[in-house]
Amino acid sequence: MGTVASLDGCADPAAHPEKVRLATANAPGPEELGRVSAIFKLLGDPTRTRLLYALLEGGELCVCDLAAATGTAEATVSQSLRMLRASAVVTGRRDGRNVFYRLSDAHVRLLLDVTREHTTHGTTAPRDDVR
DSSP states (O other): OOOOOOTTSOSSTTSOHHHHHHHHHSSOOHHHHHHHHHHHHHHTSHHHHHHHHHHHHHOSEEHHHHHHHHTOOHHHHHHHHHHHHHTTSEEEEEETTEEEEEESSHHHHHHHHHHHHHHHSSOOSOOTTOO
């Protein structure tokens, strides 16, 4: 039998050693990758994402305001906020019996803005050449 050719067309796995070196030298470590993945998992839930966009637009909001703004049950909002708070994506400020939630910092705002921009920047179908 002959040699089996790679399906991606790269016969030599180290055809571009400088690019491979750059990619591996600047790659995040396992702990950082875990934290980044966790943030994307949080954003992967439409209810949590809807809450984050409500906070982005509304500033500080309490659970009842978030529930009204997103059409979500207060119990669901509370559960989602618990997860978002544990990941330091939102913070809360107590005022009497109410807790007012807001995005934790400008990085979260930037992440939401950039993600939304990416999803609406004119591509209507996924590209086949992206792996």
